[in-house]
Structure formats: structure tokens, C-alpha cells
Amino acid sequence: MARITGSSGERTAAAIRQAALRLIHEQGFAAMNLRELAAAVGISPASLYNHMTTKQGLLFDLMLEHMTALLEQTDAALAAAGPEPMARLKAFIGHHVLYHLERKREVYIANFELRALDPSNAARIIGMRHEYEARLTGLLEEAAAAGLLRLGDARITAFAMLAMLTGICTWYRPDGRLSPPELVALHTRLALEGVLRD
Amino acid sequence: MARITGSSGERTAAAIRQAALRLIHEQGFAAMNLRELAAAVGISPASLYNHMTTKQGLLFDLMLEHMTALLEQTDAALAAAGPEPMARLKAFIGHHVLYHLERKREVYIANFELRALDPSNAARIIGMRHEYEARLTGLLEEAAAAGLLRLGDARITAFAMLAMLTGICTWYRPDGRLSPPELVALHTRLALEGVLRD
DNA sequence: CCCGAAAACGAACATATGTTCGTTTAGCAG
DNA sequence: CTGCTAAACGAACATATGTTCGTTTTCGGG
Numbered sequence: 001m002a003r004i005t006g007s008s009g010e011r012t013a014a015a016i017r018q019a020a021l022r023l024i025h026e027q028g029f030a031a032m033n034l035r036e037l038a039a040a041v042g043i044s045p046a047s048l049y050n051h052m053t054t055k056q057g058l059l060f061d062l063m064l065e066h067m068t069a070l071l072e073q074t075d076a077a078l079a080a081a082g083p084e085p086m087a088r089l090k091a092f093i094g095h096h097v098l099y100h101l102e103r104k105r106e107v108y109i110a111n112f113e114l115r116a117l118d119p120s121n122a123a124r125i126i127g128m129r130h131e132y133e134a135r136l137t138g139l140l141e142e143a144a145a146a147g148l149l150r151l152g153d154a155r156i157t158a159f160a161m162l163a164m165l166t167g168i169c170t171w172y173r174p175d176g177r178l179s180p181p182e183l184v185a186l187h188t189r190l191a192l193e194g195v196l197r198d
Numbered sequence: 199m200a201r202i203t204g205s206s207g208e209r210t211a212a213a214i215r216q217a218a219l220r221l222i223h224e225q226g227f228a229a230m231n232l233r234e235l236a237a238a239v240g241i242s243p244a245s246l247y248n249h250m251t252t253k254q255g256l257l258f259d260l261m262l263e264h265m266t267a268l269l270e271q272t273d274a275a276l277a278a279a280g281p282e283p284m285a286r287l288k289a290f291i292g293h294h295v296l297y298h299l300e301r302k303r304e305v306y307i308a309n310f311e312l313r314a315l316d317p318s319n320a321a322r323i324i325g326m327r328h329e330y331e332a333r334l335t336g337l338l339e340e341a342a343a344a345g346l347l348r349l350g351d352a353r354i355t356a357f358a359m360l361a362m363l364t365g366i367c368t369w370y371r372p373d374g375r376l377s378p379p380e381l382v383a384l385h386t387r388l389a390l391e392g393v394l395r396d
Numbered sequence: 397c398c399c400g401a402a403a404a405c406g407a408a409c410a411t412a413t414g415t416t417c418g419t420t421t422a423g424c425a426g
Numbered sequence: 427c428t429g430c431t432a433a434a435c436g437a438a439c440a441t442a443t444g445t446t447c448g449t450t451t452t453c454g455g456g
Binding site: 026027028030031112115116140148149150151152153156157159160161162163164166167168170171178183185186187189190191192193194195196 | 224225226228229310313314338346347348349350351354355357358359360361362364365366368369376381383384385387388389390391392393394
């Protein structure tokens with residue numbers, strides 16, 4: 001087989017994914033056209049098809065890779081946190097915030113371009129998202145069962161926490177005023193304790 | 199002037215706005231095409247242009263009407279709440295939740311289709327959004343100055359609260375398990391007190 | 397050195413889409 | 427009833443866009 005070691009194939013494919021993340025994040029999936037994507041990579045529109053099946057397939061691959069990484073890294077963070085419910089909950093929040101700061105474009109796309117997916121592709125991504133939500137719901141119920149939380153409704157609470165923690169990536173800039181650890185601390189306290197003075 | 203009283207003009211224009219809200223919410227602005235919009239209203243594509251300037255202008259009008267209503271109704275709710283800082287903060291949260299339950303499509307569009315606006319149109323909507331955010335930031339600072347809140351960072355806290363409270367309209371269904379007042383109560387507590395047991 | 401395959405290209409196809417134009421329809425004022 | 431104008435229409439234009447096809451380039455293994 002020719003063109004294996006150091007093949008430009010994988011480099012080009014990676015460049016396409018990076019450029020696609022940027023363009024979809026800036027303009028939205030429907031508004032991004034493949035001629036612009038090809039130009040950003042520096043190849044012709046036809047050459048894109050050496051590295052992807054269709055435009056739809058490209059979007060699905062981006063989302064799938066993101067959701068897979070999110071679930072895997074979350075489980076790793078929870079495994080490292082040990083068995084104590086509150087430590088596990090804080091580990092989830094901390095990982096979520098850091099992951100969303102690092103990969104805000106992927107997150108934004110996975111959250112807001114679900115409409116653009118074919119039904120069967122969408123079903124698969126939605127399933128993974130439900131799994132992620134279930135991780136948090138489970139942690140909340142664990143902690144509530146241990147008497148550590150006061151839980152009105154586990155599902156709605158999980159949704160509200162995720163919305164708050166995911167919102168970060170709509171305004172976060174790496175050169176912003178607050179550092180990632182500061183943002184983790186601030187959001188952990190907001191999620192757990194709210195704003196009321198004791 | 200002919201065709202004034204009971205003219206079908208305003209009815210058609212309203213039908214266009216309603217159909218556009220639905221289609222943009224379902225598919226996104228870029229993915230919605232005017233032939234589909236016209237079919238949903240029951241007129242020809244050409245006739246749309248008797249009621250709007252361009253597709254872009256239609257989006258802007260929808261957003262502008264929403265942001266105007268949001269700001270006006272918010273101010274009315276605050277005026278009705280009186281001077282006490284915590285009462286004002288709760289009034290803001292309550293109004294925000296109810297408005298977002300009632301007009302979830304407008305909210306979704308105004309939040310996620312900013313990319314689709316021309317720069318000058320976008321600037322105007324963004325300005326109004328900043329004004330809205332400033333309302334909450336101001337309320338938080340008022341309450342903190344009165345010693346009622348423990349505030350890490352007013353701006354970030356406002357962003358986090360808005361993200362949490364706005365997230366409702368990504369999953370809310372009018373026939374859902376919880377009623378609007380229940381959702382207001384739940385989210386007010388989450389925002390102010392978090393989930394930790396006292 | 398040279399062959400084979402990966403990966404690039406130009407060009408074209410088929411279709412979708414925002415918008416315009418000239419014309420026709422229809423309801424209210426006089 | 428009649429004339430005026432808002433508001434509808436069919437048809438077309440110009441362009442954008444996802445994708446395919448046949449060909450050419452280019453690298454690495456033998």
C-alpha cells in the first residue's frame with residue numbers, strides 16, 4: 001500500500017475538521033458552504049470528498065467525536081474522584097467547566113446544530129446526550145440520598161445546572177479576565193450554594 | 199385609501215411572522231427557505247414581499263419585536279415589585295422564567311440566530327441584550343450592596359443565572375410534568391440558594 | 397527507478413433559493 | 427357601480443451549492 005507513513009491524508013482530514021469547527025461555529029452548519037470550507041483548508045471542493053462522505057456525514061463525525069470524548073473523560077474524572085458523593089459531584093462540575101472552556105466550539109455545535117442532523121444521526125447523538133445528563137442526575141440523586149442535597153426535582157435540577165455550566169462557552173474568551181480555575185470555583189459555588197448570603 | 203378596515207394585510211403579515219417563528223425555530227434561519235414559508239402561510243413566494251423587505255429584514259423584525267417586549271415587560275415587572283432589592287431580584291427571575299416559557303421560540307431565535315444578522319442589525323440586537331443583562335447585573339449589585347448576597351463576580355454571576363434560566367426553553371413543553379409556577383419556584387430557589395442542604 | 401494507489405484538481409450537473417417583474421384579483425371609498 | 431390600490435399570482439432570473447466524474451499529480455514500497 002502506498003501513501004501510508006506520513007501520508008498527507010490524515011493531516012488534510014484533521015485540517016478539514018478544524019476548519020469545519022471554526023466555520024460552523026461562526027456561521028452555523030447550514031450557512032457554511034463547502035467551497036468556503038475547501039478554501040479555508042487550501043484544497044478544491046472536490047478534494048473534500050477524499051476525506052468525508054457528505055456534508056451531513058462531516059457534521060455527524062464532529063459531533064460523535066465530541067460526545068464520545070465528553071463521556072469518556074467524564075467517566076475518567078469520576079473514577080478519579082473516589083466514592084464520596086459530594087467529591088464526585090464537584091469532580092463532574094469541574095471537569096464539565098474545563099472541558100467546555102477547552103472545546104467551546106465543539107460544544108456549541110453539538111448543542112445547537114442537532115436540528116441539522118438526519119433523524120437517525122440525531123437519535124444517536126441525542127442518546128449520548130441523555131447518557132451524559134443521566135450521569136449528573138445520578139450524582140445528584142446519590143448526594144440527595146446521602147442527605148447532602150435538598151433536591152426539588154433531580155431532572156430539572158440537572159438541566160438547570162447543565163444550562164448554567166454550558167452557558168460559559170457562549171461568552172468565554174481564553175484571554176478573558178478570569179482564569180479557568182477561577183471560573184471552575186465560581187461556577188461550582190453558584191451551582192451548589194447559589195448567591196444568597198448564609 | 200382602499201383596503202384599510204379589516205384589511206387582510208395585517209392578518210397575512212401576522213401569519214407570516216407566526217409561521218416564520220415556527221420554521222426558524224425548527225430548522226434554523228439559514229435552513230428555512232421562503233418557498234416553504236410561503237406554503238405554510240398559504241400564499242406564493244412572491245407575495246411574501248408585500249409584507250417584508252427581505253428574508254434578513256424579517257429575521258431582524260422578529261428579533262427586534264421580541265427584545266423590545268422583553269425589556270418593556272421586565273421594566274414593568276420591576277416597577278411593580280417596589281424598592282426592596284430581594285423582591286426586585288425575585289420579580290426579575292419570575293418574569294424571566296414566565297416570559298421564556300411563553301415565548302420560547304422567539305427567545306431561541308434571538309439567542310441563536312444572531313450569527314445570521316447583518317453586522318449593523320446584529321449590533322442593535324446585541325445592544326438591547328446588553329441592556330437586559332445590565333438590568334440583572336444592577337439588581338445583583340443592589341442586593342449585594344444591601345448585604346443580602348455574596349457575589350463573586352456580578353457579571354459572570356449574571357451570565358450564569360441567565361444561562362440557567364434561559365435554558366428552560368430548550369426543553370419546556372406546555373404539556374409537561376411541571377406547571378409554570380412550579381418552574382418559577384424551582385428555578386428561583388436554584389438561582390438564589392443552589393442545591394446544598396443548609 | 398518505477399508502478400500503484402492515495403489524493404489532488406477542473407469542470408460540470410442538478411437543484412435549490414432569494415428576489416424581481418409584469419399582471420391579475422379583490423375589497424373598500426366615493 | 428366604479429375606480430383605486432393593496433395584495434395576490436405565475437414565471438423567470440441570477441446565483442449559490444452539494445456532489446460527481448474523469449483526469450492528473452505525487453508520494454512511498456518494492
